[in-house]
Amino acid sequence: MRSSWLKKQSFVIGHKPPLSWLILCLISILALIAVLSSSSSSNTDDSASRTAESLIYTNYRRIKEQAAADYLELRSVSSGGSRQKEVELCGKERENFVPCHNVSANLISGFKDGEEFDRHCEVYKVSERCLVRPPKEYKTPLRWPSGRDVIWSANVKITKDQFLSSGSMTKRLMLLEENQIAFHSQDGFIFNSVKDYARQLAEMIGLGSDIELPQAGIRNILDINCGFGSFGAHLLSLKIMVVCIAAYEATGSQVQLSLERGLPAMIGNFISRQLPYPSLSYDMVHCAQCGIVWDEKDGFFLIEVDRVLKPGGYFVLTSPTTRPQGSSKDKKRIMSNTIEVFTQQLCWTLVAQQDESFVWQKATDVGCYASRKQSTIQLCEGEDTQSYYRPLVPCISGTSSKRWIAIQNRSSESGLSSAELKIHGKCEPFPTYPRTYDLLHADGLLSHLSSERCSTIDLFLEMDRILRPEGWVILSDTMRAIEMARMVATQVRWEARRIEEAVDCEGSC
Structure with missing residues (x-):
């Protein structure tokens, strides 16, 4: 089928090229125009040559128009250009500001x-x-992978006094030096090392080592109250994506420290609301000394874990507080007395228990819910909605989803399609600390937000908040949306350049 071409506008924000470089590019373009113009002046009777001439002339006009636009932009740059009033800088008290999280106001x-x-x-x-x-x-953070194990202490909100007053476990995980924090991945929470702990979990679900976790369908893990991310840092080396999620903390945040290490992390708390993820999102949910009493609130916390857990996925609970005394049979019986009722209602199976660790597996067959002897936890009615921050629900989600596929049966390419993950429609800030990302990319976001009546200046201020200094933003959208964005970019002190790109579309775009 013949391909059609669609023009789009890209908006690149980052370092501004020097004026001499722009002048050199303009001279090169003008020279190319002269060559193309000379080439197109020759005549020939050959039909193929006439086709080539037509193509050259079309390209010549396009380059000429682009050169004219570049010249006008270059002249604006050289003369300083007219700029709208720039947004002022916040005070020092907002260096670690996170919108929508104000403990005093709450x-x-x-x-x-x-x-x-x-x-x-x-x-x-x-x-x-x-x-x-x-x-x-x-x-500026150290380059990866050095930045994974060593960060600058001034980049995060934790003081030496806070570090010294922390528990011995925290001191084992990190060492505060003169102006750096060094993380020791070999020092684990209640094990000799994170590697030993990961290997034990793999053995508990029937694998030879943690290297085999991806082969068993475990490719992404939600780590609740992750500490400082050492578990995720180790598994990342095995190509397993571990996302840390923890409640907002004004100082010494484990999320902020994980993000500074370059590890995925988000602010999240499911005391009363659902986590900001669609149903059936993770292959494993992990809790190691995460501080949550799982059998409280009528099992709502376990129901929320079940919601984000994929069929056949695992829930891992590791904590000394769950370690009963006596024989292994006594240990299993005491643990069963606390949350057995809820796990049976959720169709979870306790597949292994060793020392302080317990591993449950979610059912792969939807028919399990119909065969339950008791049904105090009902199935949710209707289709799952993907609106975030909804109140916790007392029912089991995802059983009617087309994504109900056991993690052991997925192909290597399976995942979430763009049709399954809808854009969050609310004009609300992102749940993270300042200076989180090196690059932000969005395709069609500006047009979408305009339909939601969201403010572009507020969007750019939020992008600037979560972007690291000297970071980059790439926005692809319609010409009208990009032109509006260029004007706003000057207000937030961004250096911006517009690029016209041609997108090759098969069929229709």
């Missing part, structure tokens, strides 16, 4: 019992717009 509004640490955008009041600036001593 307490005043009546939230308690852990909900004060949750996300409450309905309480958050937008103050004067400003750009969140980095700490004065901020330094």
Whole structure:
């Protein structure tokens, strides 16, 4: 089928090229135009030559138009150009600002019992717009993989006094030096090393070592209250994506430290609301001393784990507080007395227990729910919605989803398609700390947000907040949306350049 071409506008934000480089590029383009113009002046009777001439002339006009546009932009750059009023910088107190997370305001509004640490955008009041600036001593993170094990202490909000007052386990995991924090991946939580712990978990589900985890269908893991990410850092070397999620902390945040190490992490808390993920998202959910009492609130926490867990996936619970005394039979019986009722209702099977670790596996057959002897936890009615931050639900989700596929039966290419993951429609901030990402990319986001009546300046301020200094943004959208974005970019002190790209579409775009 014949391919058609669709013109799109790309908006690249980053380092501004020097003026001499732009002039050199313009001279090169003009020289190319002269060559093409000379080539197109010759005549021939050959039909193939006439086709070539037509193509050359078309390209010549396109290059000429682009050169004219570049010249006008170059002249604007050289003369300074007219710029809209720039947004002011925030004060020092907002260096680690996270919108929608204000513990004091939440307490005043009546939230308690852990909900004060949750996300409450309905309480958050937008103050004067400003750009969140980095700490004065901020330094560019070290290159990977060195930056995974050593970070600059000034880049995160943790002081030496906070480190010294932390528990012995924390000190084993990291060492605060003069201006750096060094993480020791060989020092684990309650094991001799993270590697030993990962190998034990693999053996508990019938594998020879942790290297075989991807072969068993385990490719992504949700790590609840991950500490400082050492478990995820180790598994990342095995090509397993571990996402850390933990509640908001004003200081010494485990999420912020993990992000600074270059490890995936998000602020999240399911005291009262669902986690910001669709149903059936993870192959394993991991909790090692995560501090959650799983059999509280009528099993709502376990139901939420079941919601994000894929069929055949595993829930791992490791904690000294769950370690009963006596024989292995006594250990299993005591653990069963605490959460056995809930796990049976969820169609989970306790596949292994060793020392402080327990591993359950979620059912792969939907028919299990119909065969339950008791059914105090019902199946959710209707299709699952993908709106985030909904209240916790007392029912089992995902059983009617077309994505109900056991992790052991997936192909290597299987995953979530763009049709299955819908864009979050609310104009709300992203749940992360400042200076999280090196690059942000979005295709069609500007047009989508305009339909949601979201402010472009607020979007750019939020992008600037979560972008590291000297980071990059790439936006692809319609010409009208890009032109509007260029004007806003000057207000947030970004250097921007527009690029016209041709997208090869098979059939129709």
